[in-house]
């Protein structure tokens with residue numbers, strides 16, 4: 659995270675209780691502010707937390723685009739806890755917002771609260787992360803990435819990079835938040851691709867909660883417990899950046915002694931790629947705000963929307979990172 663982003667992220671780490679009482683974000687337009695009356699559409703957004711550079715960029719995109727779309731945003735930060743998100747959603751139902759959107763911290767356990775929203779006739783939009791409920795009537799649409807595909811891309815890079823390697827390739831994996839869609843899917847996509855060749859071995863795999871601090875801590879433990887690590891696969895950039903500190907602390911050279919592939923494409927990771935400390939980055943786009951506001955307007959007007967909207971994403975090798983870095987917004 660750049661210094662600027664770091665300051666900004668610190669600003670959004672506020673207790674969920676405080677945030678639930680105040681409508682943070684924008685209230686523009688000339689509406690009464692209540693979801694049931696005329697005027698501005700009120701949107702209750704239950705964010706996961708402020709765990710990563712990706713999340714910081716996602717929050718900013720949502721807040722900025724609500725403002726420019728004239729949508730009254732009520733925003734809460736769940737600090738990576740499902741119970742906080744459920745509380746936030748219940749409070750939005752009580753406040754009778756027009757639309758609820760959220761990025762579910764984990765995949766399961768949403769049916770009860772989403773049924774409450776449905777009974778209150780408040781449409782729900784899922785963004786960034788999906789839920790595993792078979793009841794598709796609990797939400798109008800999903801806007802986000804295909805995380806399985808992202809994991810596959812990381813696996814494809816690896817199999818190409820080590821195509822001619824004669825012996826075992828020992829991989830350690832830093833997983834995202836346990837039970838979250840990106841952790842489950844990125845693991846699966848990667849695992850499916852590398853399974854094609856038995857020389858690829860995941861020798862250790864543990865959650866790093868999508869944070870730098872935890873990524874560093876778990877990598878330190880891996881470095882102690884594993885005698886030979888060739889590759890680190892991190893489910894996000896922040897964990898990879900934390901792991902780089904652990905690798906350097908152990909007197910090894912990240913990007914050379916241990917090759918690194920991660921997912922997201924935040925500024926600091928592209929810089930690390932340019933510096934040769936990360937070897938490959940699979941992009942996951944956090945700038946979902948404008949598309950989300952568009953969907954919010956449509957569902958609040960009762961219009962039909964596609965069941966799933968996927969974002970367009972790319973991948974970065976060192977040359978692509980060099981080109982992209984000067985314009986990277988986050």
Ligand code: GYE
Nearest residue numbers: 709710712713840868894
């Ligand atoms: O990759 C990670 C964040 O859900 C796609 O969550 C998102 C993930 C992202 O904390 O950095």
